[in-house]
Amino acid sequence: MTALTPSGPNAAGVHWDLSLICSDVAAAQQLLNETIAAAEAFDATYRGTVATLDATALAAALAELAEISNALHRVRSYVGLRRSVDVNDDEARDFETVVDQGMVRAGNALRFFDLEWIAVDDAVAQPLIDAPELAANRHHLSSERRFRPHVLPDDQERMLSEREPVVSAWQNLFAQTVSNIRAPFDDGTGETEKTVDELLSYVHTTNRPVRLAALETLYVALEPHGDVLSTCYDSIVADRLTMDRLRGYDSPIAPRHLSNELEPSWVDAMMEAIESRYGMAQRWFTKKAELMGLEKLHLADQYAPLGEGRAMPYVEACGIVEDAFGRFSPEILRVSKSVFDEQRVDAEPRQGKRGGAFCASVAQDAQPFIMLNHTDTLRDLMTVAHELGHGMHFALSSERQTALSMHAPLALCEVPSTFAELLVFDRMLAEEPDAATRMALIRQELESGFATVFRQTMMVRYEQDAYGARSEGQALTKDRLAEFWIARNKAYYGDSMELPEGYRRGWSYIPHFINTRFYTYAYAFAHLASLTLYALYREDGDAFVGPYLDFLATGGSKSPGEQLGAFGIDLADAATWGKGLDEMERMLELALEG
Numbered sequence: 001m002t003a004l005t006p007s008g009p010n011a012a013g014v015h016w017d018l019s020l021i022c023s024d025v026a027a028a029q030q031l032l033n034e035t036i037a038a039a040e041a042f043d044a045t046y047r048g049t050v051a052t053l054d055a056t057a058l059a060a061a062l063a064e065l066a067e068i069s070n071a072l073h074r075v076r077s078y079v080g081l082r083r084s085v086d087v088n089d090d091e092a093r094d095f096e097t098v099v100d101q102g103m104v105r106a107g108n109a110l111r112f113f114d115l116e117w118i119a120v121d122d123a124v125a126q127p128l129i130d131a132p133e134l135a136a137n138r139h140h141l142s143s144e145r146r147f148r149p150h151v152l153p154d155d156q157e158r159m160l161s162e163r164e165p166v167v168s169a170w171q172n173l174f175a176q177t178v179s180n181i182r183a184p185f186d187d188g189t190g191e192t193e194k195t196v197d198e199l200l201s202y203v204h205t206t207n208r209p210v211r212l213a214a215l216e217t218l219y220v221a222l223e224p225h226g227d228v229l230s231t232c233y234d235s236i237v238a239d240r241l242t243m244d245r246l247r248g249y250d251s252p253i254a255p256r257h258l259s260n261e262l263e264p265s266w267v268d269a270m271m272e273a274i275e276s277r278y279g280m281a282q283r284w285f286t287k288k289a290e291l292m293g294l295e296k297l298h299l300a301d302q303y304a305p306l307g308e309g310r311a312m313p314y315v316e317a318c319g320i321v322e323d324a325f326g327r328f329s330p331e332i333l334r335v336s337k338s339v340f341d342e343q344r345v346d347a348e349p350r351q352g353k354r355g356g357a358f359c360a361s362v363a364q365d366a367q368p369f370i371m372l373n374h375t376d377t378l379r380d381l382m383t384v385a386h387e388l389g390h391g392m393h394f395a396l397s398s399e400r401q402t403a404l405s406m407h408a409p410l411a412l413c414e415v416p417s418t419f420a421e422l423l424v425f426d427r428m429l430a431e432e433p434d435a436a437t438r439m440a441l442i443r444q445e446l447e448s449g450f451a452t453v454f455r456q457t458m459m460v461r462y463e464q465d466a467y468g469a470r471s472e473g474q475a476l477t478k479d480r481l482a483e484f485w486i487a488r489n490k491a492y493y494g495d496s497m498e499l500p501e502g503y504r505r506g507w508s509y510i511p512h513f514i515n516t517r518f519y520t521y522a523y524a525f526a527h528l529a530s531l532t533l534y535a536l537y538r539e540d541g542d543a544f545v546g547p548y549l550d551f552l553a554t555g556g557s558k559s560p561g562e563q564l565g566a567f568g569i570d571l572a573d574a575a576t577w578g579k580g581l582d583e584m585e586r587m588l589e590l591a592l593e594g
C-alpha cells in the first residue's frame with residue numbers, strides 16, 4: 001500500500017510534502033540569495049565573451065546556467081505550490097513577492113547569454129553545436145538560434161523593448177476587465193454575484209434550465225464590455241503586425257510556427273484534415289440532441305453530462321490508473337508509484353485551495369509534483385491519469401536531459417498526458433463492469449476530443465480572419481470580430497447546434513487571443529499525435545513500449561518532427577493526420593451505439 005492511502009474513501013488527508021523541494025521558507029530564501037549571487041557572478045564572468053568561448057568553456061558555462069536554472073525553479077515551485085493549496089498562506093504570499101523580485105534580478109543578470117549566443121556568427125556557432133562536449137545541449141543551442149534571422153540590431157531591439165509596457169497595458173486592461181465582470185445569478189441555491197469562469201462552469205451541470213440561464217447571463221454581462229475588449233485586441237494585433245513587418249515574418253502565424261518548431265505546411269495540412277472531419281462532431285451533436293429529447297442541441301448543452309457514471313473514489317481511481325500503466329510498462333508504473341509513495345500529490349479539495357489540477361515539473365534535479373481536486377467523478381479519474389502522464393514525462397526526461405533540454409516543445413507537452421488518458425480509457429472499456437459508466441466515459445472523452453481538436457482549430461481560423469482584416473487596414477471592431485467568430489463557429493457546428501444571439505461575444509473573454517496568438521493549434525496537434533501513437537501501440541503491442549519510453553526521456557532535446565519521426569510519423573505527409581482522426585471516429589461509433 002502506498003504511503004498516501006487516505007483513511008476515508010475519498011482524497012481526505014492526501015496532502016503533499018513540499019519539504020522534498022525546500023525544507024522551509026528560510027531554506028528557500030537562502031537558496032534564492034545564493035542563486036542570485038551566482039547569477040550575478042555568471043554575468044560578471046561571461047558578459048561580452050560568449051562569441052569567444054570554445055566548446056569546453058561553453059559547456060562549462062551551460063552547466064553553471066543549468067545549476068542556476070534548477071535552483072531558481074526549485075524556489076519558484078516551492079512558493080508556487082504552497083500558494084496553490086492555500087491562498088491564505090501569508091508566509092508564502094510574502095515570500096512570493098521576494099521570489100518575484102529575485103527572479104527579475106536573476107533574469108536581468110542572465111539575459112545577455114542567450115542574446116549573445118544568438119548573435120554569434122554561423123561560422124563560429126555551427127562547429128560548437130556539433131562539438132561532442134556540447135552534445136547534451138545540442139538541440140537547445142541550435143534551436144535558440146532559429147529566431148536569428150528575425151532579431152534586429154541591438155539598439156533597435158532596445159527601443160522595441162522600451163515600448164513593451166504599452167503592449168502589456170492593453171493586456172492588463174483586458175485581464176482586469178474580464179476578471180472584474182460580475183453578474184447576479186441564481187443556480188437554485190440563491191442569487192449571488194458570479195464571475196465569467198463561474199458562469200462558464202455551469203455548462204457541466206445536469207440542470208438544463210440552469211445551463212441555459214448561465215450562458216445567457218454570461219452574454220448579457222459581456223455585452224457592455226464589447227468595445228473595450230475589442231479595442232484591446234485591435235491594439236495588440238496592430239502592434240504584432242508592425243513587429244512582424246520589422247522582424248521580417250511573412251505571416252502573422254509564422255512566429256508561432258517557428259517557436260513550435262513546426263513547418264507552416266505541416267500545420268496547414270493538419271488544420272485542413274481536421275476541418276474536413278467537422279462532420280464527425282456534427283453527427284455527435286445531432287445524436288446528443290436526440291438522446292436528450294431535443295429537436296436541436298443548444299450551445300449550452302454541448303458539454304452537458306448524459307448520465308453520470310459511477311463514483312470513482314480516490315483510492316480506486318489511483319488503483320485503476322496504476323493497473324492501466326502497469327500493463328503498458330513496469331517503468332511508467334514505477335515512476336507513477338513514486339509520486340504517491342513520496343507524497344508528491346495533493347488531492348484533497350479544501351477551503352482556500354486553487355481549483356483544477358496540474359503537474360509541476362519543479363526542476364531537473366527534483367521530482368514532479370501533482371495537484372488534484374479529487375471529488376470522486378469519472379472526470380477526476382481521467383485527471384489522475386492525465387497529470388501522471390505529465391509526471392512520467394518530466395521524471396523520465398529529467399533523468400536523461402539537462403535543465404536546459406528537459407522541457408518538451410509546446411506541441412508535444414500534452415502528448416504523454418493524453419496518451420496516459422487513453423491507456424486508462426482502454427482499460428476501463430475492457431474491465432469496467434458498469435455499462436453506464438463505460439458509456440459516460442466514452443462520451444466524455446469524445447466531447448473533450450472534439451473541444452480540443454475541432455474547437456481549438458476553429459479558433460485559429462478566427463484569429464487568421466482577424467489578422468487578415470487588420471493587415472488590410474480594417475479595424476477589429478466588436479461587430480467585425482463577431483462576424484468572423486460566428487462564421488467560423490457555423491462552419492464547425494453546421495446545422496447541428498443552435499448558437500444563441502449572445503454568442504456573438506463568445507470571442508471576447510478568451511485570454512489566448514490576447515496573450516499568445518495562435519496558441520491553440522498546439523492542443524489539436526498534441527491530441528491527434530497521441531491518438532496516432534495510441535493507434536501504433538495497438539498495432540505494434542509491446543514493440544511500441546521501448547520507443548515510447550525513449551520518447552518520454554527525450555524531453556526537449558529534439559524537435560517535434562524528429563521525435564514523432566522516430567515512430568515513423570511523417571509530419572510532412574498530409575495523410576498522417578487521418579490516423580488520429582480515424583481514432584476519434586472509432587470513439588464516435590462507440591458513442592453512437594448507446
Ligand SMILES: [Zn+2]
Nearest residue numbers: 386390414417
Ligand atoms: Zn495537461
